[in-house]
Amino acid sequence: MRPLADRSTERDLDCVGMDARIDSLLPLWQATAAPLPENAAIHGEHRALFDASPIDTIVIGAGVTGLSTALHLAEHGAQVIVLEKDQPGAGTSGRPNGQVIAGLHESPEALLAAYGADRGERMIQFSGKAPDLLFDLIARHGIACDAERAGWIQATRSRRQMKALAKLTRSWADRGAPVRLLDRDEVTRLLGTQAYAGGWLDQRNGTIQPLAYVRGLAAAATRAGAKIHCGIEVERLERAGQNWRIETTQGNLHASTVVLATNVFTSELHGVARRLLGRSYLAGSSVQVATAPLNDEQRAQFRKRYLQERRRLEEQIVHDEQEKRPRPVKRRATSCGAGSRSTGTASCVPRR
Numbered sequence: 584m585r586p587l588a589d590r591s592t593e594r595d596l597d598c599v600g601m602d603a604r605i606d607s608l609l610p611l612w613q614a615t616a617a618p619l620p621e622n623a624a625i626h627g628e629h630r631a632l633f634d635a636s637p638i639d640t641i642v643i644g645a646g647v648t649g650l651s652t653a654l655h656l657a658e659h660g661a662q663v664i665v666l667e668k669d670q671p672g673a674g675t676s677g678r679p680n681g682q683v684i685a686g687l688h689e690s691p692e693a694l695l696a697a698y699g700a701d702r703g704e705r706m707i708q709f710s711g712k713a714p715d716l717l718f719d720l721i722a723r724h725g726i727a728c729d730a731e732r733a734g735w736i737q738a739t740r741s742r743r744q745m746k747a748l749a750k751l752t753r754s755w756a757d758r759g760a761p762v763r764l765l766d767r768d769e770v771t772r773l774l775g776t777q778a779y780a781g782g783w784l785d786q787r788n789g790t791i792q793p794l795a796y797v798r799g800l801a802a803a804a805t806r807a808g809a810k811i812h813c814g815i816e817v818e819r820l821e822r823a824g825q826n827w828r829i830e831t832t833q834g835n836l837h838a839s840t841v842v843l844a845t846n847v848f849t850s851e852l853h854g855v856a857r858r859l860l861g862r863s864y865l866a867g868s869s870v871q872v873a874t875a876p877l878n879d880e881q882r883a884q885f886r887k888r889y890l891q892e893r894r895r896l897e898e899q900i901v902h903d904e905q906e907k908r909p910r911p912v913k914r915r916a917t918s919c920g921a922g923s924r925s926t927g928t929a930s931c932v933p934r935r
């Protein structure tokens with residue numbers, strides 16, 4: 584991933600026939616987030632850090648995982664240092680959709696089946712309350728990040744899928760969550776489109792401006808006593824007696840506890856981190872597009888281009904897979920199908 588600061592370019596936007604020239608393709612979140620407060624992170628002056636080693640707790644990575652950990656530990660009186668190779672929010676946390684959604688990808692029933700009654704139920708409770716935790720942090724620390732808790736709808740075009748959604752809704756409702764099933768009329772009224780057969784509404788959920796949230800978390804962690812050092816890349820992590828030795832681009836540090844919050848970049852580390860965790864993340868690509876609100880004609884053109892582009896991508900994927908497939912030694916009569924394969928999608932996020 585290129586650093587955030589390098590991503591601004593100048594271009595004409597003619598892909599959907601819009602009479603629009605945009606001056607910059609600066610990502611939306613960067614264009615609209617307030618800057619990181621100056622005293623929230625330390626850049627370039629790291630001598631005091633190396634003098635203070637060994638340290639109680641070092642958190643590697645200043646995304647939402649690292650910063651929330653640092654904030655909570657500092658609030659409990661721990662000495663916490665965050666090491667960040669770039670700047671807070673430079674990883675995934677500064678560029679997601681900004682949706683705050685309760686639960687995990689799997690349904691509560693699937694979690695119980697996979698992890699058993701005790702651990703499964705704890706995972707359900709933890710993930711079900713995640714939006715409460717996030718919106719509470721925002722309120723408690725006064726983080727200005729366009730937070731809205733307006734609920735979230737998962738809609739479906741398939742009438743058969745409604746059965747599964749009804750089961751999911753019942754499962755969360757039985758646990759006291761503010762959720763309800765939506766029939767075709769209600770989903771049409773709420774979404775303003777007749778495209779869907781129904782859906783479910785989960786009022787625990789909402790949206791945030793994710794980069795503004797990360798920067799607010801960084802400021803809150805610093806106020807609580809954590810120190811965030813930017814521009815220090817950790818290269819290797821090894822055990823050193825009772826402590827950990829953390830080899831960085833600026834020198835070595837020692838800490839009794841290390842929290843790895845390096846997300847998909849974990850596989851780039853050497854030593855213990857890579858051996859134990861380096862292969863637990865999958866890298867994926869995703870494209871998101873934000874535009875000014877589109878009129879009907881622009882939307883129709885966009886949809887046409889989008890479908891063409893999706894078909895082209897699907898054909899490309901099938902072609903690439905066929906190229907990779909080893910040739911059969913003997914010729915056989917075979918039937919060949921593309922199967923189901925998901926492709927990247929572009930979500931269009933007009934801002935009000």
Ligand SMILES: Cc1cc2nc3c(=O)[nH]c(=O)nc-3n(C[C@H](O)[C@H](O)[C@H](O)COP(=O)(O)OP(=O)(O)OC[C@H]3O[C@@H](n4cnc5c(N)ncnc54)[C@H](O)[C@@H]3O)c2cc1C
Nearest residue numbers: 644646647648668674675676679680681682817846848869
């Ligand atoms: C396209 C997309 C959309 C998404 N949309 C949503 C959404 O709507 N809602 C949602 O809840 N989730 C969403 N997600 C998932 C969410 O963004 C991530 O789960 C979350 O941001 C992960 O945060 P993190 O702190 O664990 O990792 P990251 O934000 O990636 O942070 C890791 C940090 O570690 C630093 N780092 C890495 N290696 C080193 C090193 N060796 N030394 C020092 N620093 C290092 C990086 O620079 C980075 O700042 C989305 C993800 C993607 C890709």
